Amino acid sequence: MGSELYHRNQWQELVDVIETSLQELPRALQRCRDECYGPLRLGRRMGFAQTVIHQMITLKECQSQCIHKLGELRFDKTEEFFGSYFHYLQYGYHMLNASLPAIQASATQLQLEPHSDVAKKNAVFYRQQHGVTRKDFIPREDVQPLIESMDLEHSFMHVLDELSGHLEQFGEERQGGEEGQDDAELLDNDFFAYPPANMPQAEEWEWQEWNKPEIVRFTTDPDRMLADNVLSQDQCDKLLELTKHCKEGDGYQRKAPHTYNELFEGLNILDAAKKSQEGEVVPELSQLYVNASRRSRDAIAKEFNLQTPLYFSYTHLVCRTAKDVVERRDLSHPVHSDNCILNEATGECDKVPPAYTWRDYSAILYLSGEFEGGDFFYAHSTKDLSPEETVSPKCGRLVAFSAGKENMHGVLAVTKGRRCAVALWFTLDPNHKEATFSMAEEILHEIKTVS
Ligand SMILES: O=C(O)CCC(=O)C(=O)O
Ligand SMILES: [Fe+2]
Structure with a gap:
């Protein structure tokens, strides 16, 4: 009809x-x-x-x-x-x-x-x-909801297929072995090894040779990680070139948490891809932005040993530039959690809207250390917001942590120069995955197939 x-x-x-x-x-x-x-x-x-x-x-x-x-x-x-x-x-x-x-x-x-x-x-x-x-x-x-349920059905089929494959293999290996072995034994060890079969895999890296990231330390807390070498100097330089396209306030139209003593500029992943489509940005740079984000995501999921897919929920290339202000007492970014709203009076952090309650992990991939101030820090707790542990940004350094109140964090004032990084937020909930991320990839793929 x-x-x-x-x-x-x-x-x-x-x-x-x-x-x-x-x-x-x-x-x-x-x-x-x-x-x-x-x-x-x-x-x-x-x-x-x-x-x-x-x-x-x-x-x-x-x-x-x-x-x-x-x-x-x-x-x-x-x-x-x-x-x-x-x-x-x-x-x-x-x-x-x-x-x-x-x-x-x-x-x-x-x-x-x-x-x-x-x-x-x-x-x-x-x-x-x-x-x-x-x-x-x-x-x-x-x-x-309908699309999600279809996707889930699809993913579930993959898991079942894999499970069935494991069982068949196990059945064959078991022939001649002990009878009556418990099937439940199959459900441990590497059975649900990362990445799961339904995990969206990174495309093969293009244009670039990628180093192996170096996990330098797990900080005091198992919910925190730090890795170096996630990007090479050349890749940092290219992404810094891309930051020329950041625009003021991007991503924070209404209530920005950042200080007025710095200029805050951003470029999200879809806008980067669109700029490549419009011929304003060489596709290599936007593709590198995508690849660097994927690489960070994969390193985090692996290091935290996640058993279900980790989805992008928001991806933002951001720079904070010092203005000519002497005697700064403020922070570049006040202490906060990425998925709850802190009530400083009570020390409660409520996981309710307008907080981004679906964010499960956060990460920042730094592009340079050539500025003054601007250290990232974890605060002691929701009640003691003083720095417990600080991290100095440098090219290719990735800081990642679970996004809840266990990881209150902030950024010290940037007192000189420009501090740029890719800020990444992730979710385990497929309902909150960033649709714009795959749209950006699609646009870049389109550009490649046309050219
Ligand atoms: O740039 C950083 O080091 C941290 C930024 C941050 O915490 C945020 O944007 O939520
Ligand atoms: Fe944050």
Whole structure:
């Protein structure tokens, strides 16, 4: 029906039909998923764990087909059924001159089909439209729960597949060995070794040779790490070159926590990629920004031995420049936690909005040490905000820590020169991963394939 209306240029009707069916989709999907629960089939020669896993694989395989099954009923038999909703929708809204919904539909299509040429072409079209800002180019919020559940289903399938592979291998190795060994033994040791199978892997590093990061010390606390050599001098210099494109106050339009005695400038990852798209920044620099962030993320996840994926939640290239002020008593960045709001009077740190409660880990990758002041420090506690441990920035040094009240931290005044770093915040919650990070990667990939 949707495609018929499309061919008949009935845009309002097309948009209405799709919006209605989008609302019905979760229920229809649930019905289809429920139908997948069949009788338990016990494999005759399988052990207990194998039987359970095979049963779950069958169930999950059936459920993950639901979105395609629904597609066969409605539109043409199409693999990209869900993405095609948003293709038709963006076009319908575009024809109705409803630009914001059109842009959001296009952003959703790109989120669902990051490799589709059509989705990319649509996205480029809207990005280039006058007045379209980063704020507008975000996927529709109302369908995020559905997309997340599809992603989770997908990830879960991978885990099951891997689990089943391990079991089969184990079963073979066990032949001739002791009978009756407990399958539960499989569920320890390196069974859930990092990175998990569903972890998004770094692309192969391009343009650059990367050193091995050197973990210099775990500080007093297991939730803190420090690594050197994450970037080479050449890479720091290149990223410093990129900081020329930082803009004042970026990322902190309203209540900035930073001192007025310094100039605070920033460049987020998507803006960097967009600048490369517009020919303002050599793609190598934006790609390096992406790669350095990924490399930091991977080092942190490995060092903290995380068992589930660590997602980017916000990535920001930032510089703090001293103004001509004598006798500074302030801090460059007052003591704070990255995921709760400190009440200095009580020493409580509440993990409630407007705090970024979903942030689980924070990191700062420094690009140089050539300025005065500006040491990073951990405070003693929420009640004693004096420095407990300080870290002097230098090129390639990475400081990382869990983002809660156990790691209150701040930055001493930058009294001379410019202090630049990539600030990174991470989450374990896929619902809060930074959509703009993959959009930036997509743009850079696009540039590479075109050139
Ligand atoms: O730049 C630093 O060393 C720390 C910055 C920081 O803590 C923050 O931006 O939340
Ligand atoms: Fe912080």
